[in-house]
Amino acid sequence: MLARFSMFARLQKLANPSVFMRVSAAVLPWVAALAALLLVYGVHLAFFASPPDYQQGETVRIMYIHVPFAWLSLMVYALIAASSFGFLVFRHPLADVSAKAAAPLGAAFTAIALITGSLWGKPMWGTYWVWDARLTSVLMLFFLYLGLIALRSSLEDEALAAKLTAVLALLGVALLPVIKFSVEWWNTLHQPSTGFTATVHPSFRAPLLVMAAGFTVLFVAFHLKAMQNEILRRKVKSALLAEAARSEPSGFHLPAE
Amino acid sequence: MDLGPYAAYIVASYGVAALVLLGAAGWLYLGGRRLARELAEIERRGARSGNGADLHEREN
Numbered sequence: 444m445l446a447r448f449s450m451f452a453r454l455q456k457l458a459n460p461s462v463f464m465r466v467s468a469a470v471l472p473w474v475a476a477l478a479a480l481l482l483v484y485g486v487h488l489a490f491f492a493s494p495p496d497y498q499q500g501e502t503v504r505i506m507y508i509h510v511p512f513a514w515l516s517l518m519v520y521a522l523i524a525a526s527s528f529g530f531l532v533f534r535h536p537l538a539d540v541s542a543k544a545a546a547p548l549g550a551a552f553t554a555i556a557l558i559t560g561s562l563w564g565k566p567m568w569g570t571y572w573v574w575d576a577r578l579t580s581v582l583m584l585f586f587l588y589l590g591l592i593a594l595r596s597s598l599e600d601e602a603l604a605a606k607l608t609a610v611l612a613l614l615g616v617a618l619l620p621v622i623k624f625s626v627e628w629w630n631t632l633h634q635p636s637t638g639f640t641a642t643v644h645p646s647f648r649a650p651l652l653v654m655a656a657g658f659t660v661l662f663v664a665f666h667l668k669a670m671q672n673e674i675l676r677r678k679v680k681s682a683l684l685a686e687a688a689r690s691e692p693s694g695f696h697l698p699a700e
Numbered sequence: 701m702d703l704g705p706y707a708a709y710i711v712a713s714y715g716v717a718a719l720v721l722l723g724a725a726g727w728l729y730l731g732g733r734r735l736a737r738e739l740a741e742i743e744r745r746g747a748r749s750g751n752g753a754d755l756h757e758r759e760n
Contacts (some may be wrong), residue, residue, distance in 0.1 A: 462717070490701065501704035505713045551720050559713040566706040661721070668728045675735035682742040689746075 458536050460674050467667045475664040481657030488650035491556070496647070503647065505563040511655040512556040514582060515662055517619055518547035522666075524616045527609035535671070539605045540677075542612060543595060544669035548662060550588035557581060576625035577633035584622060587615045 489507040496503035522543050529538035561571040572578065591608055598604035603624065626633055643651065703710050 495704070501702075501705045501708070502710060504703070504710050508713050508717050548724065551724055555717050555720050558716050562713045562716075563707045566709055665724060665728060668732060672728060672732045672735055675732065675739060679735055679738050679742065682739060682746070686742060686746060 460536060460540075464671060464674060467671055471664060471667050471671075474660060474667065478657055478661035478664050481660060483652060485650055485654035485657045488653055493646050493650050494540065499567060502563060502566050505559055506647070507650050507654045508554060509559040509563055510660045512552050512559065513581070514655060515658060516549060516553035516556050516581065517622060518659070519545050519552060519662065520584065520588070520612075520615070520619060523549065523612050527612040529611050530605065531613075535602060539609070540670050540673045543605075543667055543668070544673050545589045546595070548586055548669065550585065552662070553581065553585040553588060557585060568627060575631040575633055576629040577622070579633050580622040580625050582620065583687055584615075587611075587618065591615075607657065667676050 451602075485507065489504055493504075496502045523542045526538045526542035526545065529535040532544065557578075560581075565571050591612060594611060595604050595608045598607070625631060
């Protein structure tokens with residue numbers, strides 16, 4: 444019980460931006476190095492240690508890029524929603540920083556999933572795009588990411604922007620189960636989900652899981668760096684405001700003799 | 701390595717992903733450097749002109 448309390452206390456300490464900056468600066472190079480190692484190994488497995496598929500041929504290798512980014516597009520949004528909840532309900536100091544930092548990364552990852560999906564779809568389905576449930580709902584997720592970024596940028600009042608963006612993020616969570624179960628609820632061209640326990644042969648599952656792990660760790664590295672940048676940006680803004688306040692002439696004037 | 705008749709699609713997929721990820725990494729790294737420089741410059745200006753307490757002492 445005491446051990447759990449002290450671990451919670453340690454995590455609470457991380458909520459302090461200065462502590463976060465110090466810890467993340469120490470951890471970031473290791474996280475980036477781990478991501479690089481996993482991705483190098485994953486690409487090796489994807490191209491040199493896994494066979495072509497009996498139906499898809501060599502194009503199955505697109506799966507090792509497309510599926511991890513599809514997973515990440517959902518995972519990053521879930522992180523934004525959790526951060527938004529932490530910000531609105533618990534007023535966690537770093538929660539809004541986390542949500543803001545993750546949005547552009549989530550948008551980029553969703554774009555990669557959509558583009559690689561289209562490039563996979565052309566040889567497989569004969570078309571780059573169909574308006575089926577899975578593709579359409581992921582496109583809506585991409586627009587939602589853009590909406591979060593746009594809403595945040597459009598408001599001068601950063602505190603108000605943070606609250607409104609957090610509310611939008613929480614409302615958007617409803618899209619995640621729709622995306623996840625779209626291939627089961629509707630007749631879709633998109634194949635059923637590729638899961639960890641699905642009937643995927645080990646020769647395909649190993650590169651897929653290694654690449655997924657590599658891209659996930661890469662996201663962690665990007666997210667830590669983006670949070671550091673956001674904290675710096677806020678420090679710069681506060682410092683500029685303090686500087687402007689110091690240089691304002693005093694309102695007190697001595698009466699003329 | 702022979703990637704079959706759809707090699708262009710495979711290469712394009714990995715190429716797009718690499719481009720976006722390298723772009724994101726560059727944006728984050730360069731953005732961080734710019735912000736750190738800005739903050740250092742502001743702090744240097746603040747140290748040179750003195751803080752508010754020093755200004756009040758000089759006026760008195």
